Amino acid sequence: MSENLLSRRAFLQFSGVAARNSLIVLSLPTILTACKEAALAQTENARFTALGSAEAAEFAAIAARIIPTDETPGATEAGVIYFIDNVLGSSRAEMLEPMRAGLAELQAAGSSMYGTKTFGTLSNAQQDELLASIEETQFFNTMRYLTIAGMFALPEYGGNRNLLGWKMIGFEDRHMWMPPFGFYDADYAAKGE
Template identity: 30%
Template sequence: MAEDNHNEEEKLDKDSLSRRKFLRNSGFAVGGLAVGGVLGSVIPWGNEEKEQQQAANETKNFNQALMNFNQVEFQVVEAATERIFPEDDLGPGAKSLGVAFYIDHQLAGSYGFNARDYMNPPFFHGEKTQGYQGRLKRREIFRIGIREMQNYSHEKFEKGFTDLTAEEQDTVLTDFAEDNVNLTTISASGFFNLLRSMTLEGVYSDPLYGGNRNMEGWKMRDYPGDQMNYTKVIESEEFQQIEPRSLRDHM
């Protein structure tokens, strides 16, 4: 019996040595994969490729995904907002700032459904100072307005809005702003004013909402964004340049 136990222990030792030898030869990376360190760097594991993939993932902005527009509608809005707030020597325009994404996200939420507005009939034609008085929701106004901009562009220039030159796009937008376009469902100027207002919101709103990419809109105006306090500079008599902060910087 003692001899059998001795043979069994010897066999276990050999098995253990065999496993350790296997792990030593092929499992450097097992330890390296688990805890890193020198052993993990002995065998090439495509670290460069993984680092590149990680860097690519870090540059993606998953906040910029369409929630309301289709691709054609988005492209029209992106082109129109760029003409309202174009890129120049002072900084980026609406397209680079992601304003069309801001508008898309707002229309997909409660703002687009007029959730906080009184929307029950009867509906009367209001004065310009009273704002919009109709039954259509903002997301519906945008859908109709985009379609009418496309129709008017084809009627006037025989091309879609995104295929027009910058000057031609300005002509279309000006005609909408001055009510030179006859629309039956919505007010041309009402749609333009809503588009212009939301464009400016997208330029200067917190990046958390889809626009003002990289806080470039704030940087153009030296606006500090969402600071928790100003205790470090409040007593200074000189102007202080403060790096802007987003709401997400406090998360």
């Protein structure tokens, strides 16, 4: 089932001008219903739709190490897990079972390394060490993909709550801007270049 997850190389391609070569797919296309996950938007305190609460807590704990909470909010505060739950139940349904299998492997590794199966109960240092050991796996890359998507997608998909993802990097979604847009064009105008 790992063909439904992302390889490291494939993952990076999503940052290009156009996403391509990204999923390694060996099956014929599944035509999913139109991507109207927005209709399934999560609200505060919503229940999970695709995930059970225990596994949701584990995925949320992983997301919290990918975009941690430090001096500023991270994946947890942005509600990334609700995005993940949303898309694993809709446009990325093909990823659900492989992600469960990946989580089980991670938990088994945690169990043998630290004697604790539950990822969420490990210390931050242990969690980071464990994740670093699986950094090249499709499971981790897909987890990273979903975490980032949930951090920066429109809030109507369930994550990016209170626009925390956008605020973090200095992006503001507006329909209108006026020049100057940055420092250098303001300087250019001031100097009459």
